[in-house]
Amino acid sequence: MRIYVCVKHVPDTAANIRPEGQAAFDEKVKYIINPYDEYALEEALRIREQTGDAEVVALTVGRETAQATLRSALAMGADRGILVRTEEYFVDSALTARLLKGAMEREGSPDLVFTGKQSVDTEGMQTPYRLAALLDMPLVVDVVSFSLDGGKARVERESEAGMREILELTLPGVIGAAKGLNRPRCPTLPDVMKAKKKELKILTPADLMVPAGGPLMDVIALTAVPDRARGKVLCDSPEAMVAELIHLLREEAKVLT
């Protein structure tokens, strides 16, 4: 069984992002593997451990520097890594999905694909959908529970109001992982050393014969959101603060009637 895990190289969620120029930012910040993709990878590794005969391939589309995230995936336990190298930071999800599919076509067709439910940089929430449509496979995103049952997968998806939908899909399929699916392992130092020797292949869109095409979704401006301004500080007895707060909520903020 061949399992692909799509991982994205993203700025640390606590990093300070400073926009530069029209639609770019200062990219010299700390990067991490997209947190949801860690749940995706962990699940794939568990399947390999359970079934004994699966290959786990970590796949990313990104700049040259995204190799670091593939190395983290290899340290967690992926068997090999593939980078589809792009020149741009913002690659729209339609093109990303075509590149992911292109790489899979070249490197062997998937039996199962894991992704995260969303990337924390562009918050697109759609790459797995586009990938599944291109691969003509069923998919479920926001998955918090997964089990294999012969050629089928039984999953639970977090839907509204904390309800859980139970779904069954016929494999091959695409699964978008959410928090709660599992607890990702932390690589040890020997894991990190071993990862340095694992195969990491770099491909280009040209190698995959995927033409760029005009973007469907184009980031044309990026602006910093200032922190919310400091408001009124109340420091008094509970009774006095509450009376003042209710007055402010009614008269100033007009959010209470």
Place this chain on the structure above:
Amino acid sequence: MAKIGVLIEEREGELKKTNFGILSLARGEAGNEVYAFLLGEAGTDCRELLGEFGVDKIVMVKTAAGCPDTNSSPEIQALALSKALEAFGIDVLLGSSSALGKDILARVAAQLDAPLVLDCLEIDLACGQVRKSHFSGRTTATIRLTGRPWIAGLRQNSYPETPNRRQPAVLEYIAPVENKGRLAVKGVRAGTGGGVDIAEAEVIVAGGRGVGEAKNFQLLRDCAARLGGAVGASRAAVDAGYAPHAIQVGQTGKTVSPRLYIACGISGSVQHFAGMKTAKTIVAINKDKDAPIMLKCNYALVGDLFEVLPVLTEALQS
């Protein structure tokens, strides 16, 4: 004149309140033609309500096999809606970024290879541009969508409702789709959310590590009940087992945009702000006057939540 479609959401046979802001946006000023697409079995009584918010045509989307209701595969629902968009020549499809909206809109976009942006804060229908958060709310991106139809999901509560009465026609559309049978909903079970969707709530009372214990969340529930709101939690509170993940607010939880957000014993990390930054008014109750949230909220109450919250709840009663 553009044809604007809106994916209408229901819960237990009732139209969700979040539909109306989206319909008001779709109505706009430009004299668009507004189509309300219903995937469920909503009865004819929705006609009155949808008409009030400016719908011109109500389209009940069905499949030959019947109604693609919530029990059938989301794949079929999305396929049927995609066909309907094509059949009616829709230029733009709008919906909400609820769990259902995100899933169906993304399936439709993938099906039609159409541009899509979810969790939009603003939508400019005429220009085909939207604004949304990037990098956990630290930046806002302006995105241009190229292609037709284009699709956008709005962050909940981010557009006001403005009534605009019409007399909608009710149409039925039978989508020519076949079920590939590779994805099926087997059931639904109650998770941990207690049946309330915090993303829809207009008032949220949220607790963090400072709440100290699961049973203390009752203080927050009492206060929220007075305000007709819901209870939220920080990740620290969820990880400590005080509250279920379904009500976590932030980067790895829900994104909310209520009218009023009251944070109790929450320090205000970047990841927490990522989920509530666009709340209209933020109140913080914290012992530490220098906690990050105290510097980034509208009203900061310096005090012990166990002393302040009961007084607040009490005061809201009278």
